[in-house]
Amino acid sequence: MKNIVHIIHRDKFTDGYVNFMNKYLTYYNHLFYTVNKGFDIKVTSDDNVVFLSSFNDLIHKENKCHLKSADIIIISGFFFVDQMEAFFNKKILKKTYFHLWGGDFYCLANNDSIKRIISNILRKYFFSNAGGIINLIPGDYETLCKYCTPKGKHFVAPVCGDGTTQKLISELRKVKKETEPYRILVGNSATETNQHIEILHILEKFKDENIEIICPLSYGDKKYAELVIEEGNRIFGNKFKPLLEYMDKKDYFKMVATSCVAIFNNNRQQAMGNISATLGLGCKVYIRSDTPMWKTFHSDRQYCIYRVEDIESMSFDEFIKISSDVKRNIDIYSELNDVNKYVNQWVNVLESI
Numbered sequence: 001m002k003n004i005v006h007i008i009h010r011d012k013f014t015d016g017y018v019n020f021m022n023k024y025l026t027y028y029n030h031l032f033y034t035v036n037k038g039f040d041i042k043v044t045s046d047d048n049v050v051f052l053s054s055f056n057d058l059i060h061k062e063n064k065c066h067l068k069s070a071d072i073i074i075i076s077g078f079f080f081v082d083q084m085e086a087f088f089n090k091k092i093l094k095k096t097y098f099h100l101w102g103g104d105f106y107c108l109a110n111n112d113s114i115k116r117i118i119s120n121i122l123r124k125y126f127f128s129n130a131g132g133i134i135n136l137i138p139g140d141y142e143t144l145c146k147y148c149t150p151k152g153k154h155f156v157a158p159v160c161g162d163g164t165t166q167k168l169i170s171e172l173r174k175v176k177k178e179t180e181p182y183r184i185l186v187g188n189s190a191t192e193t194n195q196h197i198e199i200l201h202i203l204e205k206f207k208d209e210n211i212e213i214i215c216p217l218s219y220g221d222k223k224y225a226e227l228v229i230e231e232g233n234r235i236f237g238n239k240f241k242p243l244l245e246y247m248d249k250k251d252y253f254k255m256v257a258t259s260c261v262a263i264f265n266n267n268r269q270q271a272m273g274n275i276s277a278t279l280g281l282g283c284k285v286y287i288r289s290d291t292p293m294w295k296t297f298h299s300d301r302q303y304c305i306y307r308v309e310d311i312e313s314m315s316f317d318e319f320i321k322i323s324s325d326v327k328r329n330i331d332i333y334s335e336l337n338d339v340n341k342y343v344n345q346w347v348n349v350l351e352s353i
Contacts (some may be wrong), residue, residue: 002350003029005070007055009077009101010038012246013273014162017076018043020163023162024343027352031066033058039246055083068094071351074134076159078104078126081119087126097116097152097353099134100144101159102269106193108147124148134349135252138300139292140269155349158303160342166334168253169280175257178281181210181239182320185255185262185278188271190220196228199265204235209316214259218246257281260320265308269293275323276317279303280333282326286311303329 006021008014014034021030034041038169043049050063055304057063064086067073073092074114076099087093098104108124111117124147132153135141141154177183184203187194196215203213217225225242230242246257256262262278263286264271275297278285286306287293297303304325311319335341 001027001029002071003069004072004074005034005066006030006206007058007075008032008034009079009104010034010041011077012039013077013159013161014039015041015043015284017159018047018049018338019162020160020342021346022047024339025346025350031070033063056085057082057186058086058102065086070095072097072131072350074099077101078123081122081126084122085127089128091108093126093129094131095130096126096130096247097134099157099159100140101136101191101234101271102140105140105144105147106268108144110121112186120147131353136272137269137292137296140204143269153353155352157345157349158342160339160346163339165249165253165254165277166337166339168250169257169277169333172253172257172281177260177322178212178258179260181212182261183259184211184213184331185283186213186215186258188216189272190217190222190225190228191270192221192224193266193268193270195265195267197231198234199263199308200228200231202308203263206316206319207236207239211236212241214243214255216243216252218243241249249309253277253281256283259283260322261286263308263311264288264293266293267291269340276337277332279305279329280337282322282330284320284326285321285329301332303332 008017018032030048032049033052033338034049036053067086073096075096078098078100087096108120111120127150128148130152132139132155134155134157135148136158138156187196188200214231215228217228229242232242256278262283264275265288267288269292275285275287286308289307289309297305
């Protein structure tokens with residue numbers, strides 16, 4: 001039985017990841033490390049989770065022994081490049097696989113300060129010399145290879161949950177779409193890669209229509225969020241509704257379920273879970289066609305989605321109208337998000353290492 005050490009960035013996905021591995025991949029011995037501050041998560045030390053004050057604590061004797069004795073080490077969400085002291089040990093790094101979420105490697109394109117340059121040099125070193133890379137979608141690996149040359153293996157596997165999200169989405173499909181006013185969801189977080197300002201300007205021509213724009217800004221860059229709020233209020237007035245507090249999962253997805261349209265103007269791979277959920281809830285979804293996500297959702301997964309770039313030439317009725325393809329999208333979501341499919345993907349990864 002393989003011993004697997006998981007080192008996980010503490011985020012809203014962390015407990016789902018832990019629960020998935022513990023519940024469905026029981027033929028492996030799992031040990032999880034995360035930090036003791038960050039998003040509220042519903043896992044404890046009883047779930048074979050060790051909480052650290054910093055990932056640099058992995059250098060301590062007991063923790064390092066676990067790394068040395070592990071058959072596989074998976075770092076999921078690499079947002080702590082300054083806390084990697086233990087991984088300058090080449091034997092440990094060679095059995096480490098980076099499960100990259102998006103923002104943890106797209107940052108390689110940004111070298112606007114000495115700190116970022118040094119961080120990116122370190123990232124490239126780790127990616128190039130690790131046992132392998134695990135991306136969320138195939139196109140991400142092509143992007144990564146523009147910045148470095150990974151010598152290890154390459155896999156594709158999702159950030160999984162324990163099935164509760166899929167069950168919740170199935171239940172919420174009965175919720176009626178909000179059309180008085182028409183509810184439009186824009187973006188997923190307060191990050192510049194959401195390109196909020198651009199899409200708000202595109203939507204400005206609809207400002208006199210009976211609409212409500214919901215804009216999740218509860219996590220990310222607070223200063224950037226303030227700019228988005230200022231511009232949203234300027235253009236749409238009280239029709240612009242920023243979400244500034246992190247919502248309970250059920251309440252958030254209920255709000256999504258009542259939305260007619262969801263727009264993700266992200267200029268890189270981001271918000272994959274949100275995009276999948278909006279499709280599964282029967283929303284009309286717009287994303288950019290110049291990112292790897294377009295190929296993933298449109299060509300590979302065969303969803304009926306729409307180009308953000310086409311909104312400028314649309315009438316309001318064309319923009320808001322939900323077609324009969326929504327039923328097809330719901331069927332595709334149900335098929336693709338079958339937990340057995342996730343299990344098979346991860347077993348393929350772990351047995352190929």
